[in-house]
Amino acid sequence: DTAVSQTPKYLVTQMGNDKSIKCEQNLGHDTMYWYKQDSKKFLKIMFSYNNKELIINETVPNRFSPKSPDKAHLNLHINSLELGDSAVYFCASSQDPAGPGGYTFGSGTRLTVV
Amino acid sequence: EDQVTQSPEALRLQEGESSSLNCSYTVSGLRGLFWYRQDPGKGPEFLFTLYSAGEEKEKERLKATLTKKESFLHITAPKPEDSATYLCAARVGGNTPLVFGKGTRLSVIA
Numbered sequence: 001d002t003a004v005s006q007t008p009k010y011l012v013t014q015m016g017n018d019k020s021i022k023c024e025q026n027l028g029h030d031t032m033y034w035y036k037q038d039s040k041k042f043l044k045i046m047f048s049y050n051n052k053e054l055i056i057n058e059t060v061p062n063r064f065s066p067k068s069p070d071k072a073h074l075n076l077h078i079n080s081l082e083l084g085d086s087a088v089y090f091c092a093s094s095q096d097p098a099g100p101g102g103y104t105f106g107s108g109t110r111l112t113v114v
Numbered sequence: 115e116d117q118v119t120q121s122p123e124a125l126r127l128q129e130g131e132s133s134s135l136n137c138s139y140t141v142s143g144l145r146g147l148f149w150y151r152q153d154p155g156k157g158p159e160f161l162f163t164l165y166s167a168g169e170e171k172e173k174e175r176l177k178a179t180l181t182k183k184e185s186f187l188h189i190t191a192p193k194p195e196d197s198a199t200y201l202c203a204a205r206v207g208g209n210t211p212l213v214f215g216k217g218t219r220l221s222v223i224a
Contacts, residue, residue: 004157033211035214040216041152041216041217042214042216043203043214044214045211045212048209048211050209055209056209056211092157097209097210097211100146101160101163102148102150102160102161103158103160103212104160105159106157107155107156107157108155108157
């Protein structure tokens, strides 16, 4: 059973389109995250949700909107896609953001904007 | 600004050639230093958490250590299957998401 699953794994789309990435975790964790990994492999936090509520919203264009229908799901919707949005997007979850356990990451969604 | 810097960017080792990866951090109050392994096309996989200077954690050929300014990931007698990108990350507050370094890409040649 996959602990944190993201769909789709690959997404190729044209500039200006709107797209969504879905994430689900079956670990019973309370906190979920979206990270962006650029071409230089740098992982940067975008959003953090705890029990469906937005906790952290880093400096991200407002074209990016996360939505958490329940604590097991955290989706990412992106409007008016730009070339610079091309990256790998990772969803992650944790039981306790202040606890000793690390995050469990999904396998990533590679977004390519052409 | 909280920063995590890893070196070297890339490291190529012969099988059995031990070495260390460095992670230095400049953060306002470290609440945990994390190490992850990332294989191509996959998400990072949790390895260790270290909390205080002098602490050490081990797993198979890997040993992580922590000082007040940096952490080391020692790899003893590596094998080709240890090839991956190793990421370190710092937690700087109770609910603050992890701040990651850019990783060290390790290649172990048979």
